[in-house]
Amino acid sequence: MIDEQTARERVVSAADRLFYARGVQAVGMDAVRSESGVSLKRIYALFPSKEDLIVAVLRHRTDRWNAGVTDAVDGAGTPRERLLAVFDFLAGWFREDDFRGCAFINVFGELGGGSDRIAEAVREQKESFRRQVADLVRAAGGPGHLAPQLVLLAEGAQTAAAISRDPDMAGHARAAADTLIRCALDDAGEPAAAA
Amino acid sequence: MIDEQTARERVVSAADRLFYARGVQAVGMDAVRSESGVSLKRIYALFPSKEDLIVAVLRHRTDRWNAGVTDAVDGAGTPRERLLAVFDFLAGWFREDDFRGCAFINVFGELGGGSDRIAEAVREQKESFRRQVADLVRAAGGPGHLAPQLVLLAEGAQTAAAISRDPDMAGHARAAADTLIRCALDDAGEPAAAA
DNA sequence: TTGCAAAGAGAACCAACGTTCTCTACTGTA
DNA sequence: TACAGTAGAGAACGTTGGTTCTCTTTGCAA
Numbered sequence: 001m002i003d004e005q006t007a008r009e010r011v012v013s014a015a016d017r018l019f020y021a022r023g024v025q026a027v028g029m030d031a032v033r034s035e036s037g038v039s040l041k042r043i044y045a046l047f048p049s050k051e052d053l054i055v056a057v058l059r060h061r062t063d064r065w066n067a068g069v070t071d072a073v074d075g076a077g078t079p080r081e082r083l084l085a086v087f088d089f090l091a092g093w094f095r096e097d098d099f100r101g102c103a104f105i106n107v108f109g110e111l112g113g114g115s116d117r118i119a120e121a122v123r124e125q126k127e128s129f130r131r132q133v134a135d136l137v138r139a140a141g142g143p144g145h146l147a148p149q150l151v152l153l154a155e156g157a158q159t160a161a162a163i164s165r166d167p168d169m170a171g172h173a174r175a176a177a178d179t180l181i182r183c184a185l186d187d188a189g190e191p192a193a194a195a
Numbered sequence: 196m197i198d199e200q201t202a203r204e205r206v207v208s209a210a211d212r213l214f215y216a217r218g219v220q221a222v223g224m225d226a227v228r229s230e231s232g233v234s235l236k237r238i239y240a241l242f243p244s245k246e247d248l249i250v251a252v253l254r255h256r257t258d259r260w261n262a263g264v265t266d267a268v269d270g271a272g273t274p275r276e277r278l279l280a281v282f283d284f285l286a287g288w289f290r291e292d293d294f295r296g297c298a299f300i301n302v303f304g305e306l307g308g309g310s311d312r313i314a315e316a317v318r319e320q321k322e323s324f325r326r327q328v329a330d331l332v333r334a335a336g337g338p339g340h341l342a343p344q345l346v347l348l349a350e351g352a353q354t355a356a357a358i359s360r361d362p363d364m365a366g367h368a369r370a371a372a373d374t375l376i377r378c379a380l381d382d383a384g385e386p387a388a389a390a
Numbered sequence: 391t392t393g394c395a396a397a398g399a400g401a402a403c404c405a406a407c408g409t410t411c412t413c414t415a416c417t418g419t420a
Numbered sequence: 421t422a423c424a425g426t427a428g429a430g431a432a433c434g435t436t437g438g439t440t441c442t443c444t445t446t447g448c449a450a
Contacts, residue, residue: 001417001427023308025220028407030430039428040409050408105354106304112358113218113295119358126358148355149371152364153344156351159300160343163307163314163321169347176344179378180371196397196447223437225400234398235439245438 002038008046008056010036016057020103024054024110051115054107058121061103062128068093069132079140080181083150086133087177090154091170094161101162102155129154146184150177197233203241203251205231211252215298219249219305246310249302253316256298257323263288264327274335275376278345281328282372285349286365289356296357297350324349341379345372 002010014036018027029050033040047053072089076082093099100106104122112119133154134147157173160166197205209231213222224245228235242248267284271277288294295301299317307314328349329342352368355361 021308023305025305025407026309029409030407033429040430041411041428044409100308101304105300105358108354108358109296109301109304110218110220113216114221122358126355145367145370148364148367149348149374152351152355152368152371153347154351155354156347156349159303159350159354160321160347163300163303163317169343172340172343173347175340176347176371176375179344180374183374183378220437224439225437228399235400236398236441239439 004046007038007042011038011043011046011053012056012060014038015053016061016103019054019057019107020100021098024107051117054111054115055117055121058104058107058118058125062121062125065125066128066132069129073132073136079136080185083133083136083140083142083181084174084177086136086150086154087157087170087174090157090161090173091167094157094167094170099162099167102158105155105159126155140181140185142181142184146180149180153177153180199241202233202237206233206238206241206248207251207255210248211256211298214249214252214302215295216293219302246312249306249310250312250316253299253302253313253320257316257320260320261323261327264324268327268331274331275380278328278331278335278337278376279369279372281331281345281349282352282365282369285352285356285368286362289352289362289365294357294362297353300350300354321350335376335380337376337379341375344375348372348375 011032015027015032018031018035029040029043032053033043036043038046043053047056069086069089072085072092073082076085104125107118108122112122130147130151133151134144137144137147137150153173153176157169161169206227210222210227213226213230224235224238227248228238231238233241238248242251264281264284267280267287268277271280299320302313303317307317325342325346328346329339332339332342332345348368348371352364356364
């Protein structure tokens with residue numbers, strides 16, 4: 001018998017895979033059982049309801065997302081490059097075979113109106129991303145209003161890439177971000193340096 | 196007895212209201228019946244399946260969206276103002292009481308992976324919006340790459356506004372769009388006019 | 391008035407799903 | 421070997437929802 005921690009991880013990661021690929025409501029708990037190899041009885045001992053499982057999946061995905069962004073950013077040099085690295089991270093993600101848009105946006109559209117706990121978990125992820133970007137902007141010496149603008153580009157790229165199936169949306173977002181960053185930094189820091 | 200056209204309109208507009216407010220899968224055909232006042236038998240004569248009804252609702256919403264954008268744009272003067280009017284249109288929408296994000300993005304997250312026809316209807320709306328913006332950019336003398344950048348801002352604003360419940364996302368998007376437009380027009384048209 | 395065709399109300403049907411329950415198999419212990 | 425307790429497999433339960441069917445009503449023509 002596997003221990004509780006292992007069982008929990010297997011269930012969450014199986015559910016994450018299935019929910020992301022097919023949507024939450026389209027996946028029955030029975031599918032989570034066969035994908036995870038953990039019995040229904042055990043699943044319900046770990047997560048009292050499907051809603052609890054969904055929230056756990058969202059939190060797990062938030063952690064993975066934060067780590068992914070942090071990794072990508074840490075590989076870049078200057079503060080400006082670190083900001084743009086966020087969009088390179090998106091570009092790599094959009095090219096993955098199983099890319100199906102932002103899981104948080106998808107779940108919010110599906111269930112956000114009906115479950116406060118789920119809506120809250122989605123909000124937390126978006127808020128933590130906003131903070132990450134705001135920290136990067138601050139480190140680059142950019143003005144406060146730059147962060148939400150870059151966040152909007154990233155959000156838009158995720159939905160547009162999912163719907164259009166065009167992974168180059170990340171390129172468009174990156175180019176726009178580059179322009180916004182240049183304008184903001186040049187206006188604030190060195191007055192009228194580059195064109 | 197109401198005529199076919201009227202019945203169709205009542206069903207589509209009732210379904211639209213319910214789907215948008217609660218999500219598609221959360222709304223049963225019985226709810227559509229009571230909201231529209233059209234019998235189930237008649238509904239199924241007009242729309243052979245729920246999927247057909249969903250597609251009809253999406254097309255109807257596409258028409259309304261296009262008309263709304265066109266109206267907003269037509270009220271503006273210069274080509275540059277006409278581009279920004281798109282974001283003013285968003286700002287008004289985000290402030291509506293029943294705003295719950297972009298219906299197309301919501302439906303795509305919920306069912307886009309499982310139904311090609313629904314995914315296609317969503318794609319058509321996004322593509323028609325992209326064309327609208329591209330036309331405005333061209334009229335303003337902007338470069339081709341500006342349109343997808345503005346579209347990403349609009350898309351991002353819609354999801355961010357829905358999730359964060361902060362209607363000022365439209366303001367952020369508008370400010371970013373203003374910067375992008377200024378940079379693009381100044382780079383292309385008059386070389387280095389404004390800072 | 392009688393008969394008929396169409397339409398509405400809502401029951402019925404069937405499948406899916408979240409959740410719980412039962413029965414069996416297995417583990418460790420005396 | 422006998423036993424107690426636990427866990428898994430999967431059946432069972434109750435609800436919901438998409439779709440169809442039935443029965444009654446209605447409006448109209450002769």
